[in-house]
Amino acid sequence: MSTGTAEIEITSLSKVFGAGASGFRALSDIDLTIRQGEFFTLLGPSGCGKTTLLRVIAGFEQPTEGSLRINGKEVAGEGPNSRPVNTVFQNYALFPHMSVAQNIGFGLKMLGRARSEIDATVAEMLKLVQMEAMAERKPAEISGGQQQRVALARALAPRPRVLLLDEPLSALDLKLRKGMQTELKRLQGETGITFVFVTHDQEEALTMSDRIAVMSAGRILQTGSPHQIYHTPRERFVADFIGDTNFLQVEVAGVDGDGAQVKLPGGAVHRARLPQGMRPDTGARVTVVIRPEQAQLVAPGQGALAAQVEKSVFFGTDTHVHLRLPGDAPFILRRQNTGALAEPDPGSTVGLALAEGALQVVGD
Amino acid sequence: MAEPRESHRWKWLLCAPALTILVLAASGPLLIVLVYSFLTPGNMGGVIWQFSTEGWFRVFFRRDIFDPDDITLNSAHLAVFWRSIWLSLQTTVLCAILGFPTAWFIATRPANTRTIWLFLITIPFWTNLLIRTFAIQELIRNSGTINTVLLWAGVIDAPIQMLFTEFAILIGMAYVFLPLMVLPLYAAMDKLDFRLVEAGYDLYASRLQVLRHVILPLVKPGFIAGSILVFIPSIGAYVTPRVLGGGRTLMLGNLIDLQFGQGRNWPLGAALAITLLVIVVAALMFYLRTLNRDEGGRHG
Structure with a gap:
């Protein structure tokens, strides 16, 4: 065009x-x-x-x-x-x-x-x-x-x-x-x-x-x-202004090319993309962005993150599941209502699987 | 059922104060003037209660002193009518030309300073008209400020005769009535959406084209109100032509005054006053009708 x-x-x-x-x-x-x-x-x-x-x-x-x-x-x-x-x-x-x-x-x-x-x-x-x-x-x-x-x-x-x-x-x-x-x-x-x-x-x-x-x-x-x-x-600011976003404070475990290995709350290490020109030191605290639709609910103990369910909000086409991560960080997950999915019970513990490339490091 | 209807019948009494004022203050004096114009003048002023059309006759015609049947058109009166209309028109146009940039200046100031400018515009209104008119006289008389400065600067060799001319009356009236043009113009401009001016520029209009195609049509109601407010008091002006015209250049107001004073011809004065009223109403109707026709034409 x-x-x-x-x-x-x-x-x-x-x-x-x-x-x-x-x-x-x-x-x-x-x-x-x-x-x-x-x-x-x-x-x-x-x-x-x-x-x-x-x-x-x-x-x-x-x-x-x-x-x-x-x-x-x-x-x-x-x-x-x-x-x-x-x-x-x-x-x-x-x-x-x-x-x-x-x-x-x-x-x-x-x-x-x-x-x-x-x-x-x-x-x-x-x-x-x-x-x-x-x-x-x-x-x-x-x-x-x-x-x-x-x-x-x-x-x-x-x-x-x-x-x-x-x-x-x-x-x-x-x-x-x-x-x-x-x-x-x-x-x-x-x-x-x-x-x-x-x-x-x-x-x-x-x-x-x-x-x-x-x-x-x-x-x-x-x-x-x-x-x-x-x-x-x-x-x-950009991540926050466009769409719904989850922000997580994570520790950099290592840098490779245009990405970094980051340590998520709970200890799992996951790859995150780095914005151009940003090369954080190993051990530095950075903010990563995860879009609500790029995480999936899995059985407890599986996935990259463990979380506690607070409540579910039904929006018709999808449902927003409000979660708490270790360290009390809030996390919102969006599930498309494609089938008759059972809503997770409030208070129950679940696992969160993250899609490939779901993590993006942002500058503050 | 009968009770509310009974009270309804007397409701018009609530209008009584307004009606009283309308009848006594507005229609009453006018009616007296109209009646007087058809009576016979008394020798020492006042009227004799005897029907006569002589007052009205004399508005337009004149009898020879020695031969009352020798009737000629009263060209002196007609000249005064014409001068009044012509000077008032010029005053209105001058006020519009001076008032537009003034009002525009005020309307484009920051909102908090506009009040100050409006205040300055209205200050002359608080000063006695006679004093303001004498101030103008001081400016334009032969040994006044303007002539002194021009003589001193060598621009002229002899003082310019400005006082006691029609020019002096025009300047004086424009000065006195200018706020009456500025205020309605300002009110119209204050309501003007300045994004329309931007839209005009955006669509390739030059400054002059924006003025002509966007601003002037939109502030037209202000011009209409201002013109009416200036024209009506101008045509009946008394003090300004008296002081600046020096009694040599009469306007309608002075002519009427003359009949009630030295002339001792109240019926003629009353007839002249009614004539003035008719001229004003006719001018207004003509003006508004012309405007409406313009408006209608633009739709088609």
Whole structure:
């Protein structure tokens, strides 16, 4: 899907609001390359700087330091009206005094395109987002989901190189949101435009993105495919933010290549992957991550870990078993309810078998 | 069943205070003015209770002193009407031009300092109108601040005659009524969603295009309210044209004052007052209808 050519190149970019020592560093030293035609997601909790980064790319904010190139051209210092980038705003920001069609045609009109071309593109966009019947309505006369579609069409109409989406689905209810996720992927496929999507919803990020950058406190912690982010998180924050996670404090028994032998609570030694560039000393305490679905309940005395059952929580498709490991560490295990599995009795002792490659060492 | 209906019958009495105020304070004086305009002037002012249309006749026409049947159009009155309308229109436009950037400046300040700017805008309102008008006079008279500075700087050789001209009245009225334009404009801008301005820039609009296609249409209600608030007191202005026009450049308010004072022709004054009211109402209706037509046109 991604051709590999860089669409957006960000180098050593920082953004400070306010001046002097009281200034707030919203973005620190961002290095990021977004490839042509990919669905790229900036993911992080509120206040992590993801929206600021998006606004810097859009041109609403100018970087304090660093360089920002779009399609090879340096754009730092330029205004939003001279960048081949359009934004879908969080609350859509549709012009309330214009009809749906006028909203969609606004960008082309400002670019000075011919009336006939504007009309043709507006008709095409209305069709693309299935809003033909609403062309003459005002934004106040259509529903939230429809406003969302119009905002998309308005941003796509000038055929930008990059479409920026600032949490566009957060105002929609769950069902509509699921529909729009599919819709967005379809639109991206049909237009071939690079999408930069901002969200705090990790599930949304995992299902929609080609690549994800996880952000916290103005920094990018890790960039990678949803698979990489989920299975090989480099830092505790990333592992914690994406999906449910168990953290275990373990002792390093030895290092080999890109992995380490770690001593689990209870004494068993198991292999864990190491994040790139991390080589802990033998005997050091490190944190490992185990995803809840990568452990299995086995008979007591078997498996890598022994645990005591606290309770089971039924979720329909699966059941979460809450356990206590030796040393009182909590552990949650997810079992898919594929057969009529008996729930373990609270208080009973069980064994935990870990899947191959289940352990990932993370930095703190 | 009968009990609640009985009490219902007297419920309108609850409106009595409001009705009393409406009748006595609003309609009453207007009715008196209307009645007076159809009476005969008394020799020492006041009216004689005798029906006459002479007051209304004199609003528009004039009789020759020696030959009462020689009737000509009262061009002096018409000139005053025209000057009042024209100066009020200019005042409104000037206030809009000055008020827009002022209101925009206030609306784009940080929220905690906006109150201070609004406070500064309203301060002149607390000062007596006469004093403010004399202050303007001090600025623009021949030996006033502006002429002194210009003479000293060598820009001009002789003082510019600004006082006692229509220009002086225009400046004075724009100064006095400017807050009435700024405040409704500010209220409209305060409600403006600035993301719409960003959306405009994002969609390749220049600053001027954002102003024209996004900001101006959205603050239009503020312009409408401000224009009405400035135009109405302008057309009836009395103090400003009196002090800055020097009694040489009359506006409707001064003309009416003249009839109730030196002119001793109350019916004519009353008829002129009603004429002023009619002009204001007609202007308002014309203005609002034009706006509505624009609005309707945009749908189609």
